[in-house]
Amino acid sequence: xxxxxxxxxxxxxxxxxxxxxxxxxxxxxxxxxxxxxxxxxxxxxxxxxxxxxxxxxxxxxxxxxxxxxxxxxxxxxxxxxxxxxxxxxxxxxxxxxxxxxxxxxxxxxxxxxxxxxxxxxxxxxxxxxxxxxxxxxxxxxxxxxxxxxxxxxxxxxxxxxxxxxxxxxxxxxxxxxxxxxxxxxxxxxxxxxxxxxxxxxxxxxxxxxxxxxxxxxxxxxxxxxxxxxxxxxxxxxxxxxxxxxxxxxxxxx
Amino acid sequence: xxxxxxxxxxxxxxxxxxxxxxxxxxxxxxxxxxxxxxxxxxxxxxxxxxxxxxxxxxxxxxxxxxxxxxxxxxxxxxxxxxxxxxxxxxxxxxxxxxxxxxxxxxxxxxxxxxxxxxxxxxxxxxxxxxxxxxxxxxxxxxxxxxxxxxxxxxxxxxxxxxxxxxxxxxxxxxxxxxxxxxxxxxxxxxxxxxxxxxxxxxxxxxxxxxxxxxxxxxx
Ligand SMILES: Nc1ncnc2c1ncn2[C@@H]1O[C@H](COP(=O)(O)OP(=O)(O)OP(=O)(O)O)[C@@H](O)[C@H]1O
Ligand SMILES: [Mg+2]
Numbered sequence: 396x397x398x399x400x401x402x403x404x405x406x407x408x409x410x411x412x413x414x415x416x417x418x419x420x421x422x423x424x425x426x427x428x429x430x431x432x433x434x435x436x437x438x439x440x441x442x443x444x445x446x447x448x449x450x451x452x453x454x455x456x457x458x459x460x461x462x463x464x465x466x467x468x469x470x471x472x473x474x475x476x477x478x479x480x481x482x483x484x485x486x487x488x489x490x491x492x493x494x495x496x497x498x499x500x501x502x503x504x505x506x507x508x509x510x511x512x513x514x515x516x517x518x519x520x521x522x523x524x525x526x527x528x529x530x531x532x533x534x535x536x537x538x539x540x541x542x543x544x545x546x547x548x549x550x551x552x553x554x555x556x557x558x559x560x561x562x563x564x565x566x567x568x569x570x571x572x573x574x575x576x577x578x579x580x581x582x583x584x585x586x587x588x589x590x591x592x593x594x595x596x597x598x599x600x601x602x603x604x605x606x607x608x609x610x611x612x613x614x615x616x617x618x619x620x621x622x623x624x625x626x627x628x629x630x631x632x633x634x635x636x637x638x639x640x641x642x643x644x645x646x647x648x
Numbered sequence: 649x650x651x652x653x654x655x656x657x658x659x660x661x662x663x664x665x666x667x668x669x670x671x672x673x674x675x676x677x678x679x680x681x682x683x684x685x686x687x688x689x690x691x692x693x694x695x696x697x698x699x700x701x702x703x704x705x706x707x708x709x710x711x712x713x714x715x716x717x718x719x720x721x722x723x724x725x726x727x728x729x730x731x732x733x734x735x736x737x738x739x740x741x742x743x744x745x746x747x748x749x750x751x752x753x754x755x756x757x758x759x760x761x762x763x764x765x766x767x768x769x770x771x772x773x774x775x776x777x778x779x780x781x782x783x784x785x786x787x788x789x790x791x792x793x794x795x796x797x798x799x800x801x802x803x804x805x806x807x808x809x810x811x812x813x814x815x816x817x818x819x820x821x822x823x824x825x826x827x828x829x830x831x832x833x834x835x836x837x838x839x840x841x842x843x844x845x846x847x848x849x850x851x852x853x854x855x856x857x858x859x860x861x862x863x864x865x866x867x
Contacts, residue, residue, distance in 0.1 A: 451766050478772035488767035492785045502771035505781065554771060 399426040400462075402558050402589055403448055403480070408457030410443055410613075417443050419613045420457075425558060425591055430584050432600045432621075433593045435610035436636060441593040444610075445560045448591070449482050478506060481551030485563045487543040489535035489550070495522070496531040499550045507554065514553070521549040525579055541572030548579055558589040565596060597640050601625045609633050653833045657824060664820040665841050671734055671814070672806050672845075675741025676799055682742060683749020690750065691757040701750070708747035714808045716740045721812040737809045745802045752798055756791030757783065789860035796853030803845060817841050 403425040410418040417440045425431055433441050446452040447459055450468035459466040461476045489498050499518040503509050522528050525545040535543055544564055551559055561580065565573040577599050583590065584603050594600050600607065600621070607624040609617040609632075617624060617633045628634045686701045688694075708716065717740045721731050760783050768778040788795075810819035821838040825831050 446766075449770050451769065474769075474772045474774050477770055480770075482767075482770040484763065484767060486763065488763055490764070490767075490782055490786075492789060501781065502773060505777055506772040506774075550771070 399428055401426050402462060403466075403591075404458075404460045405444070405448065406458045406460070408447065408454045408459065410440070410447060410452065410454050417613055418447075418454075421613065421615060422457075423608065423615070425589060427557075427589055428587045429589055430603055430605045431591045431608060432604035432606070433591065433608045433610055434595070434597070434600060434636070435616075439610045440613050441610055442562050445482065445562050445591065445593060448560060449477060449480055474506065478502075478554055479557045481554055481556035481559045483544070483547050483551050483559065483561045483564050485566050487535070487540070487547045487567075489543055489547060491535050494532050494534055495527070495538070495546050498535070498546060499553050502550075503553050518549075518553055521552055522546075525549055526575075539572060540568045541575045544568065544572075544576045545579055548576070548583075552583075558591065559583070561590065561592045561594070563593050563595065565594070597625070597637070609636065611636070649836070650830065650833060653828075653830050654837060657830075657833065657837055660820050660824070661817065661837050661841050664815055664817045665845065667734075667814065668803075668806050668809070668816045669845065671737045671809065671816075672741065672803050675738040675806075676745055676802055678738070678742035679745025679749050679798075679802065682746025683753050686746060686750035687753035687757060690754050705747045705750055708744050709751070712808075713740055713744050713805045714811055716744060717808060717812050733812050733814050736812055737806070737814050741802055741806065744805065745798065748798045748801070749795070752791050752794040753787065755794075756787035756789075759790045760786045792857050792860045796850075796857060799853070800846060800849060803849065804842075807842075 401424050403423075405421065405423040407420050407422050408418055409416060409420060421440075421444070423431070423444070433444065435441055443452060447454055448461075448466065450459075450466045450470075450473045453468065461480060464472060464476065466476055466480075467473065489495075490501070493501060496515070496518055499521065500511070500514050503514045503518075504511055519528065519531065522531055525548070527542060527545060527549075530538060530542065530546075535546070538546065548564070564580075565576050568576065573596065577596065580590070580592065580599075581603055592600070592603065602621075604621040604624075607617075607619060607621055608615055609624065609628075609630075611632050617628065617630050619629075624633065625637065628637055686704065689697045689701045690705075692698075717736060720740055721733065721736045724731050764782060764786065765778060768782040773781070806816060807818045809816040810822065813819070815823075817838055821834045825834045
């Protein structure tokens with residue numbers, strides 16, 4: 396693991412909204428082929444970290460780099476970096492005025508100037524992979540949440556990103572659709588894709604993560620392998636947090 | 649109702665309608681152009697231009713077209729800016745319409761969620777690609793109902809053109825009534841010709857609305 400190249404480096408960053416520090420002196424590095432899962436209570440800054448890694452959020456201190464290059468939404472280099480850093484949102488954010496196929500192809504053609512025929516062929520392959528070939532000419536509104544999210548993942552993949560950021564991609568889904576989306580992520584992990592995943596699905600996190608980061612109050616409270624974190628949490632806060640996902644059997648009189 | 653009278657008036661009304669249409673469409677075309685520019689300036693809060701645009705919108709939305717036309721036609725020549733009546737009519741319509749269109753397009757732009765922007769940016773699009781391919785189409789499709797309503801409103805407003813002696817439908821009707829006292833024939837023709845202008849616009853507008861609804865938000 397340690398020999399692998401560092402792709403994203405988050406170096407002692409501080410992020411404030413007005414006066415409130417959402418992230419305080421936070422650092423993280425993501426290496427090639429690694430799956431990093433970020434967990435933590437609501438409002439602890441998980442989405443903010445992903446957004447900062449994609450240059451969507453300015454920071455007040457520290458630095459974020461992608462392969463040594465500064466990630467900053469105000470720099471011209473940001474579009475090139477974003478091509479390589481794919482992001483998938485909780486609310487899918489497909490483009491409602493474009494068909495599924497157009498959603499997937501748009502950026503490859505517009506941003507990467509790739510050949511339309513080749514892009515289309517690849518888009519169709521990707522759609523087939525997530526079992527949505529027959530939806531290629533549908534509009535987003537005609538799809539279920541789980542289907543939309545699979546399209547959003549495919550849309551990110553079509554750019555050939557080096558790393559993918561997933562922000563609670565199943566949080567808006569009905570329970571029966573969670574599986575179909577998480578299965579896609581698991582298969583990407585098997586392929587060795589580099590990913591940073593924010594999730595509340597603990598059993599999924601345990602299955603997919605090489606490394607788990609537990610965030611609380613803008614700090615990294617704990618960091619470890621999946622089994623270290625889930626089976627033997629070190630900090631009291633992590634134990635409490637994990638406890639909120641388990642229920643004790645009700646004892647009736 | 650005297651059909652012979654109606655028949656003999658038809659060419660006059662036809663000519664008047666063409667005038668209304670000509671000035672109407674020129675005015676509306678420029679209104680759309682002004683509206684787009686002003687909406688963008690307002691939406692992206694371009695310094696200084698945004699404040700000027702704000703004042704412009706307030707003035708033109710809150711004064712009657714008739715007053716604006718009087719001002720352009722009678723007041724401006726006094727300070728040495730000559731105005732031809734038809735130019736004046738088109739300009740008045742463009743300025744009035746521009747202020748309405750600007751608000752229509754701006755609220756369309758505002759209705760596109762910020763996270764759609766971010767979704768486009770995260771795919772590596774630059775700002776102009778994002779605006780052109782993601783923001784504008786969505787903003788426009790949400791503006792369409794109010795856009796169509798504006799066009800119909802502006803076409804109706806052209807009925808005050810007669811005040812600056814443009815020989816439009818209203819002018820023709822009043823003129824003929826004054827000359828020959830065939831009031832009911834003149835008024836029937838007036839209604840018919842306005843309907844002739846507005847019904848097709850309204851039908852086309854409905855079609856456009858239905859088409860863009862196809863690409864509307866569904867989630
Ligand atoms: N635009 C904003 N302005 C002010 N405060 C904000 C803004 N966006 C986020 N915050 C605050 O920053 C903190 C972290 O937000 P963030 O969305 O990163 O949390 P999160 O860990 O993703 O939470 P959740 O699990 O609910 O998605 C929260 O307290 C939130 O209220
Ligand atoms: Mg979040």
